[in-house]
Amino acid sequence: MNPFTLSFGKKPNQYISRLAQTGMIIEDFTASEPSSQLYMLTGVRGSGKTVMLSTISHELRQKSDWIVVELNPTRDLLTSLAAKLYAIDELHTLFIKARFDFSAFGLGVAFENTPPVTDIETVLELMLKKLREHNKRLLVTIDEVTANDHIKVFASSFQIFIRQDLPLFLLMTGLFENISEIQDDRALTFLYRAPKINLAPLNLNAITASYQNILHVPSKVARKMALTTRGYPFAYQVLGYLWYQQKPQTIEQLLPEFDQYLQELVYQKIWQELSSKDQDVLATIAKSGRSRIKDIREALGFSSSLMSVYRERLKQKGLVDTRDYGYLSLTLPRFENFIELYHELR
Ligand SMILES: Nc1ncnc2c1ncn2[C@@H]1O[C@H](COP(=O)(O)OP(=O)(O)OP(=O)(O)O)[C@@H](O)[C@H]1O
Numbered sequence: 643m644n645p646f647t648l649s650f651g652k653k654p655n656q657y658i659s660r661l662a663q664t665g666m667i668i669e670d671f672t673a674s675e676p677s678s679q680l681y682m683l684t685g686v687r688g689s690g691k692t693v694m695l696s697t698i699s700h701e702l703r704q705k706s707d708w709i710v711v712e713l714n715p716t717r718d719l720l721t722s723l724a725a726k727l728y729a730i731d732e733l734h735t736l737f738i739k740a741r742f743d744f745s746a747f748g749l750g751v752a753f754e755n756t757p758p759v760t761d762i763e764t765v766l767e768l769m770l771k772k773l774r775e776h777n778k779r780l781l782v783t784i785d786e787v788t789a790n791d792h793i794k795v796f797a798s799s800f801q802i803f804i805r806q807d808l809p810l811f812l813l814m815t816g817l818f819e820n821i822s823e824i825q826d827d828r829a830l831t832f833l834y835r836a837p838k839i840n841l842a843p844l845n846l847n848a849i850t851a852s853y854q855n856i857l858h859v860p861s862k863v864a865r866k867m868a869l870t871t872r873g874y875p876f877a878y879q880v881l882g883y884l885w886y887q888q889k890p891q892t893i894e895q896l897l898p899e900f901d902q903y904l905q906e907l908v909y910q911k912i913w914q915e916l917s918s919k920d921q922d923v924l925a926t927i928a929k930s931g932r933s934r935i936k937d938i939r940e941a942l943g944f945s946s947s948l949m950s951v952y953r954e955r956l957k958q959k960g961l962v963d964t965r966d967y968g969y970l971s972l973t974l975p976r977f978e979n980f981i982e983l984y985h986e987l988r
């Protein structure tokens with residue numbers, strides 16, 4: 643069986659660890675005085691958000707004092723959370739012992755002489771207080787958030803729980819534009835300050851070593867393959883997958899198929915989600931590779947301030963590399979080939 647995978651959203655067999663970013667979040671969540679109880683992971687499609695989210699949940703799940711619950715962002719989050727907590731045997735027993743009456747939400751039974759709790763926020767507050775009493779911490783994960791009402795309601799309750807010092811932790815992932823739309827909501831001020839982690843490319847040395855070990859290619863070839871992926875996680879899987887399948891003489895033989903997978907599974911979608919001005923900027927960069935900001939701006943007739951808006955936005959979306967002062971280049975591997983074709987078709 644091919645050790646590499648083309649599928650999204652689950653932890654691959656060949657996994658390159660993100661020691662720095664993953665370690666930082668886990669350390670903070672498990673600290674006695676966490677500096678943040680909320681982290682948001684952003685990055686382009688295929689950058690490994692879902693995989694990182696599952697890695698962190700998996701690690702915390704191993705710890706006896708942690709409870710991890712995954713919520714679906716398209717549903718009523720407070721009610722789902724209460725139901726999921728209630729369904730955990732260990733907690734269920736605690737709640738019954740405390741004679742909590744959550745029957746108004748279809749959870750468990752009513753007790754004689756105890757008034758039912760009729761507000762969902764109160765239900766969760768009681769549950770979280772119980773967790774605190776038993777020195778437990780709760781991690782809630784939400785993958786692929788968009789700025790819908792469920793998220794807003796949940797975030798505003800979260801804010802209240804945190805203020806009461808309840809042991810609730812939240813890890814969300816989303817595309818940059820969705821995360822920033824949620825953050826910009828004025829009612830949710832604490833989100834504004836919440837740390838956003840932009841997924842970095844995978845370590846190129848680790849990719850090289852992995853290709854060498856699994857595919858038994860010479861180190862020079864493995865290095866060249868790693869550079870071809872530019873550290874983009876999906877590209878790492880695709881290139882490994884194709885090499886394993888075809889055992890070619892050179893990388894070049896694989897490139898047409900490599901491009902096709904990237905285009906069909908991610909680039910088309912990324913491209914369609916961009917505004918036409920964003921597309922113009924990318925097309926200008928694609929033409930000359932590493933481009934001077936000044937040249938791009940002149941080619942498009944942008945003012946300096948307009949140019950810096952686009953520069954910042956494309957950087958945040960994970961599409962443009964700005965580390966080289968005064969220059970812009972594309973972050974995704976071989977994206978320029980795709981852009982040239984599609985920009986002309988527009
Ligand atoms: N750390 C990693 N090491 C190796 N491969 C990875 C890693 N993270 C992700 N991948 C691979 O990259 C691809 C995309 O991963 P994932 O589904 O997590 O992306 P995503 O950012 O959630 O994308 P989307 O925005 O479309 O949901 C998958 O094929 C996955 O196997």
Ligand SMILES: [Mg+2]
Binds near residue numbers: 651691692693785786
């Ligand atoms: Mg995902």
